[in-house]
Every structure is written in structure tokens, then in C-alpha cells.
Amino acid sequence: MIRRPLAVVWFKRDLRATDHAALALAAATGRDVLPLWIVEPALWQLHDASGRQYEFHAECAAALRDDLAALGQPLVVRVGDAVAVLAALHRAHGIAGLFAHQETGNLWTYARDRRVRAWVRAQGIPLHEPRQNGVVRALPSRDGWARQWERFMRASCDVAPALRPLAIDAGTIPDAASLGLPPDLCPGRQTGGAPAARALLDGFLAGRGRDYRRGMSSPVTAFDQCSRLSPHFAAGSLSVRQAAQAAWAALDRGPPGMRPAVTSFLSRLAWHCHFTQKLESEPGIETRDLHPALRGLRPDGAGTEAFRRWAEGTTGWPFLDGCMRALAATGWMNFRMRAMLMSVATGHLGLDWRAPGLHLARLFTDYDAGIHWPQTQMQSGSTGVNTVRLYNPVKQGLDQDADGTFIRRWVPELARLPAPHIHTPWAAPPDALHDAGVRLDGNYPRPIGDHEALARTARATLWGARRGPAYRAAADAIQQQHGSRRSGMKQVGDRPGAARRRTPTAQGALELE
DNA sequence: AGTGCAGTTGACTTT
DNA sequence: TAAAGTCAACTGCAC
Numbered sequence: 001m002i003r004r005p006l007a008v009v010w011f012k013r014d015l016r017a018t019d020h021a022a023l024a025l026a027a028a029t030g031r032d033v034l035p036l037w038i039v040e041p042a043l044w045q046l047h048d049a050s051g052r053q054y055e056f057h058a059e060c061a062a063a064l065r066d067d068l069a070a071l072g073q074p075l076v077v078r079v080g081d082a083v084a085v086l087a088a089l090h091r092a093h094g095i096a097g098l099f100a101h102q103e104t105g106n107l108w109t110y111a112r113d114r115r116v117r118a119w120v121r122a123q124g125i126p127l128h129e130p131r132q133n134g135v136v137r138a139l140p141s142r143d144g145w146a147r148q149w150e151r152f153m154r155a156s157c158d159v160a161p162a163l164r165p166l167a168i169d170a171g172t173i174p175d176a177a178s179l180g181l182p183p184d185l186c187p188g189r190q191t192g193g194a195p196a197a198r199a200l201l202d203g204f205l206a207g208r209g210r211d212y213r214r215g216m217s218s219p220v221t222a223f224d225q226c227s228r229l230s231p232h233f234a235a236g237s238l239s240v241r242q243a244a245q246a247a248w249a250a251l252d253r254g255p256p257g258m259r260p261a262v263t264s265f266l267s268r269l270a271w272h273c274h275f276t277q278k279l280e281s282e283p284g285i286e287t288r289d290l291h292p293a294l295r296g297l298r299p300d301g302a303g304t305e306a307f308r309r310w311a312e313g314t315t316g317w318p319f320l321d322g323c324m325r326a327l328a329a330t331g332w333m334n335f336r337m338r339a340m341l342m343s344v345a346t347g348h349l350g351l352d353w354r355a356p357g358l359h360l361a362r363l364f365t366d367y368d369a370g371i372h373w374p375q376t377q378m379q380s381g382s383t384g385v386n387t388v389r390l391y392n393p394v395k396q397g398l399d400q401d402a403d404g405t406f407i408r409r410w411v412p413e414l415a416r417l418p419a420p421h422i423h424t425p426w427a428a429p430p431d432a433l434h435d436a437g438v439r440l441d442g443n444y445p446r447p448i449g450d451h452e453a454l455a456r457t458a459r460a461t462l463w464g465a466r467r468g469p470a471y472r473a474a475a476d477a478i479q480q481q482h483g484s485r486r487s488g489m490k491q492v493g494d495r496p497g498a499a500r501r502r503t504p505t506a507q508g509a510l511e512l513e
Numbered sequence: 514a515g516t517g518c519a520g521t522t523g524a525c526t527t528t
Numbered sequence: 529t530a531a532a533g534t535c536a537a538c539t540g541c542a543c
Contacts, residue, residue, distance in 0.1 A: 217529095339529055379529080388528075389530045396530095455531085456528095463528055 005096035006166075007031040008089065010038065010082075011075070012109075013368075014101045014132055014236035015060035016194050017067040019157035021130035022099040027161035031096055034089070034166060035068050037061050039079045044179045046108055048369070050362035051176040051184030052331050053234075056192040058173050060237040063193030065170070072163035077171035079179075082112055083119045093168070095125050101132040101236075104280040106369040107287065133240045134273030135280050135370070142485055145277070149270055153244040188330030189365055190231050197238035200228050205250040205262065212261035218400040219323060222334030227265060230332070230366035233272060244269050276370030278482045286373045287354070290478055291384025293465050301351025309448055310345050311359050313411075316447035318422060319397025320344055322410035329410075331365030336400070340391040342379035347390045347458040348451055353380040381462045384475040385483060388462045390455050397423045413444040 007026035014020060015037070026033045044054050065075035078085040089095060098120050103109075120127045131137075134149035176184070190196070204212075204227045215225030232238040247266050250258060279285050289295040301307040309315050313324035323341060327333040333341070338360070345356035357376040361367045381388045401407060404422035408415040414422050416436035421428035425438055426446055433440065440446050465471075 336529060343530085387530080390528095391530060459528055459531090466528095 003094045004032055005094035006034040006089070007097045007099060008034045008036055008086070008095050010036050010086075010098060010100040011061075011064065012100060012103055012236075013057075013105070013234065014103070014239075015057065015064045015192075016237050016239065017064060017071065017160040018194075019132075019239045019242050020101075020160070021132060021158055022101050022128065024158035024161055025128050025130060026097065026099040027163065029097060032166055033073065033161075033163050034093070034168065035064075035073060035075050035163070036085075036089070037064075037075055037077050038082050038085050039077065039174055039179065040082055040112070041079065041179050042081065043108060043112070044176075044181055046106070047358045048106060048361040048367060048372075049181070050367075051181040052186040052189050052365050053362075053367055054176045054179065054181055055184075056189065056231055056331075056365050057235050058175075059192030059196075060194070060232075060235045061173055063195060063237065065173075067160070067194060068163065071160055073165050074170050076166075076168055077173050079171075079174055082116055086116065086119065090123060090125070095123075097126045097128060099128045099130075102129045102135070102137055103132070104135055104276050104370040106373075107283055109369075110283050132236075133276070134270065135276045137280065139277065139281055142277075142481070142483065145274075145485065146270070149273055153241050153269075154248075155241075157239070157241060157245065184362075186329065186331050186365070188332075190228060190331065192231070192235060192237060194232075194237045197229060197232035200232070201238060201243055201246055204229075204265070205246060205254055205258065207255055207258070209261045209265065210258060213264050216334055217336050218406075219326065219334050219337050220401055220406050222337075223330070223332070226334060228332065230368075234366045234368040234371075240269050240272055272371065274484060275374045276368070278374040279370045281481065285377060286369060289382040290377055290482075291382060291471075292474055293468065293471050294382045294384060297461065297465055298346060298350050298352040300355060301345070301349065302355035304351070306349045306448060307345075307351055307355060309445070310341075310349060310351075310356065314445050315344075315393075316426070316445040317344075317393040317397075317451060318407045318411050318414055318425065318444075319401060320393040322401075322407045325410045326406070327360075327363050331363065333364075337396075338375070339379045339389070340393060340396050342376060343389060343391040344393055346380040347388075347462070348393075348449070348454040350454075350458060350461070353377065353382060383478060383482075384466070384471070385479045388459065390458055392455065393451055394423055411444070414438060 007029050009023050009026045017023065023033070023035065043049065061075060061077065068075050086095065086098070117127060131152065134152055136145070136148065209225060209227060211221070211225050215221035229238060229243060233240060244266060247262050247269070250262050254262065310324070313321040313328070315321055320340065323333060323337045341360065342353070342356060345351050346353050353376050357373065361372055364372070377383050378386055397407065398420065402419065404419040407422050414425060414436070417425060417428065417432065417438055421432050425433065425444060426440060438444055
């Protein structure tokens, strides 16, 4: 039998057929192209993985299978260890080249990619790893990063190539249970796949996002007024570049009045890559406090009563509980409230960020290590670069949900309590509680503590760790490596003693809303 | 019509 | 992406 060695395109978190450099490169070789998705059980067993994420990815893969079938060869799916699957394909068909996008994942996928790299080298198989977003591998310095981001995003996207059909079993996409994933009830989960992504993008730019800048802050409005593209970026069913180019097109010829929203959206696309770059440059961010002075500051919270109540949404702070429950039921939460959830866990409750970080990772359909772990450390005050930001769970509720609409929906025990008591049921008059059918520590808990006193303690702990001569030097080094050059924050080379003023835009250095 | 004053607003600092 | 505190300028109002 004459073997025709294959150009294998390994799809990872890039489950789309368009703007896919690895697919285009493979097709350009003229060889038969095998589009491959490897479902790795060990990856889905990790503590940051969940059923909702897998199901979303599986829907993306199913849509990709259809898109590729239309091009000539459907997606081939195999279950198992990546090296084992590739080795089996190599034995059966011969692999002439492996094509896969560079990607920034967690420590497990980082190690997995190194194993695959070692294997292809040993086999003499050429490996091609093109870029797919604004993240730069082996980046020597952050200088000029923003400029190269725009250059990459402005470059034209690859169109999907025609594929020759192969006589290879396409395999089936397994369900979550067969991978050993526990049941993960998420009735409001978003739907995966490039068509769903395109519909969200088009709808957002056509007018749904008109009030984006104001609407993103409150969970009452954010579910409708944000783009909701995050899970698609995480699975790759839409590329950041495809979104950026659609946004630029909307600025040129989209509906009038959308300009502020689209401009904000574009800046967030850049931030998406900015945060991923941090993890790409320093993968240890997943497990290690960025600033040495903050290591070991807080106890591991896993298994504690405080952690359990935080994770279940029964802290007794109604707005916080509502946010946690809404996240569990939908797989999504707006940025501000994500920060509040992490801030309360690591601030008021004084827990180390790792267990809360893993809990949130599993609840996020859009979990992406490159966004999540840099954000987790920032929101916990572990980077040492940013100021301590403790969110007041009651004040946020009064600001973002003044009339209690959101709390009523997600904390139905309190639904009949009128605002403003719904924000502070522990302080409500007994007859108001009675009339609303609320029994404190009966059907809704008293708060886990006095949030103002807890915040004072947290502030003292976090600011206390910042005193000491070694603190500033280490913080400066972190800013130099990871900070945005647009931020207006102190740069090495600033004159000592020069005013380090932060203008309102400079405060926005790490501002996502 | 000017004055005193309590309360508000916004800019800025500190934690 | 915070919140609380300080301070000065401002406002509305009574007299």
C-alpha cells in the first residue's frame, strides 16, 4: 500500500475554520490535510476544568466538524493522550508535518506541549506553530507591544482552504460523563460554535452594545449589553482578530452612535491579549504569588466553612450571594462582579486565592488560564503592582442593583423584602422581615461577619505586607516585566523623585470597565 | 444686599 | 476594576 503522509492540523483552543493559520499553512503544503481534535481525558480531569466548559468546547467542535466537512474533510476526533494519539496516527498513516497554533494555557498544557514537541523532534516530524493572537512567545520586553498588537490584528485573516477527503474514521465527540466529568448543572450556559459567535458579534456591533460602557458595570444590564463573546475566545470559535476587524469595520460604516461602545470593545480585545501575555511570559502565575512579600500571607481556604459559604452563595450578603448563584447557573458574570467575588474571598474572608480561583475557573464557561490567573492575582492583591482594591459587597449592591431586581431573581428567599432592606436583611426591622417571609438563619443566613470590620482587617493585612524596604524594588521589577507601557505607571528610568502622578486614564491601566 | 452657616460636591490623599 | 477620609469651594437659605 502506498502511504501518503499527512499534514496534521491539531486543533486545541482554536475551534474554527476561518482565520486559522495552522490550517492554511497545512493546506498550502499540498499534502492531504487531517484536521484533528484530541479530547484529552487527563486535561478535563484537572481542577480548573468542568463539564460546562467541556460541553461548550464539544459544541464548538461539532460546528467545526460541519464547517470542515463543507470544505471537504470533516474534523477527526480522537480520545486519549496527545502523544499517544499522534503516535498511532503516525504509525497508521505517516505524519509529514504537524501544524498547531501557539497557545497560552495552564501548566498542564504547557508541559503537554513540551512532550509533543519532544516527540515530533524525535520522530523527525516538522512542527509549525503560527501565532493566532497578540500574544508573543519568548517576548524580550514589553516595549512596542501595543504597536505589534495592532499590526497583527490589522493583517488579513486566512480564508478556509479546500480539503481533500480522507479514508479515515472521523470518530465521535464523547460526552462529558464518559470523560469522568461530574454532572455540572448550568441551565443558562451559552452555546458553542462559530455560528453562535458570529451572531453575538454581529448583534453586538449592530446595536445591542450601544450602552456597553454604562451597562457593563451592573449585572442587571451586563448580561444583555456585553458582547458575551468570552467563551468563544476561550474555545477559539472566534478569533480576537476576527472580532477586532469586525469592530474596525463597524467604526467605519456601522450604525452611528456605536462609536464609544466599539472603541471600548476594541480596547478590551487588546487587554485580552495583554493579560494572556503575562501568563505566557510567566507561567508560574497560575500557582505562585507574583510578589514575594505576599506569598503565604493567607491560609488555604479549601474545606473551611467560610469557603463553603462563599462558594455556595450563602454568605448572608445578598448581592454577593446573588452574583455567585447567577454565575453558577449561567456560567458567566460581568467583570466588576467577578472582581468583587474574588476580592471578598481573599480580602474579607482572608482566604488564599488558589481555592477560590479554581472554584471560579470551573464556574466560568469562558475559563481561559491566560486571563483567569493574572486576573485572580490582581484581584487578590498578590501582584504587588496594583493598589489593594477591596469591594464592599453591600455598597456594590446598592450601586449596581439599587432596587434589588437582581437579588430578587437570584436570591428568591429575599424576593419580598423591599429595597433597601433587601441589601441588608440583618438590619431590617423585624416586622419587615416577617412580612416578607424572611427568617434569618432560617431560610436565609445571617452574614458571615461584619463586612466593614472584615474589610478593615483585610486592609491592615494587605497594606502591612507592603511595608518594608524590599517591597518597592520587587514591585518595580514586576511592573517592568508585565506592566502596560501605556499605563503611565512608573517606568524604570523615570527620574527618582519625579512625580508619579496617575491621571484618570492612567488609573485605567488595568481598567476593564 | 450681604453675611453666616449647614450641607453638598469634587479633587485629592491614604489605606 | 475600591473605599474612606480630608479639605476647600460652592450652594441654598434664613435673616
